[in-house]
Amino acid sequence: MSDFQISDEILIKKFQEGDVGAYNQLVNRFKDRLLNFIYRFVNDLDLAEDLVQDTLLKLYTHKDSYQEIAKFSTWLYTIAANLARTELRKKKRRKTFSVTELSRDDREFIIASSDVDPSEDLSSQNFEKSVQRALAELPDDFKTIIILRDIQELSYDEISKIVEVPMGTVKSRINRGRVKLQQLLKKKGERPY
């Protein structure tokens, strides 16, 4: 039986019973997905990798906290989202204290912003940078849901469980988040095509 035929829930159960191999399989399945989620959130690749490690360490140390009432991926994304949100709050606080403490990525954005030519068609790289910049300006609630829905392509049900808000609120936030994102991109003179 190949690894991908075994469900995440069976793997975590095996890990709870002491099978470290199952943990390694879960790590391999989720490390890149979590990295992409957290990177879009904190906008810093090194920091995102550290946070993925923290998430997977929490999985290792708190494996017994998982109960099979929820999907394993939902549980893991919840841990990652909480860590990312906490880190972002710390980052914002640090920025308030000193503007000289801008991260490397922020400085890159400041330089890039002067080079943007609104009349030029956006290459995929430019679009990515613009989206990343616009996401950074979105309020956390909208940002989390946009990343989970439009980048990670999770279902509304899963998102509702991860962010712990009713499905109706998720749908309303995703709509408002998309409209805000479009407005931010438009304000910068960038259209997605």
Place this chain on the structure above:
Amino acid sequence: MNCYDFELNISAYIEGELKQAVRRDFSTHKEICSNCAEKLEDIAHIIQQLPELTQKTTSRRFIHNLHEKIREIDNQGPSIWQWLLQLRPLGFDPVPAVGFAMAMVMIIGASFLLLNQDGLPDIDFEKLSTQSQKEVPQHCKPSVITPEPTLTTMADSDSSVKPENTRHIDNRIKLVGGK
């Protein structure tokens, strides 16, 4: 449908969740409002392009670093808190055992305090009333109806109380009709 309602329904329209009637209104508004049509087009493109953003991958050292951290955790052993939680005093789980012990201490403590009280303290009401009469000036004296010393109260007239003991009993709280 106005622009505000149009904006509220953009995602539902793109995801095909609008009811037929609302969808018709939505399409009608799209035809007449170029701003809203542009907004819809932009958002549809954003949704289409977001999953195609470059997928980041973890560095080569990622697994190695993770295993290093796990080894550190394993070598640390359980923390004091975890060690305490692992204890089984007299075979009980630690949390209920501590709760039970605390409840017992509180019950025993409260019982000890109650049992060591000598009842209510004796209060010399007569002395207290004479003191207060001396302290309060005449013009401030409250209008209190005081019984004539010659008059007997209901308790005084109780047949069970002997006259010679009256002075002594007067110093205590007397129950009306008490025997």
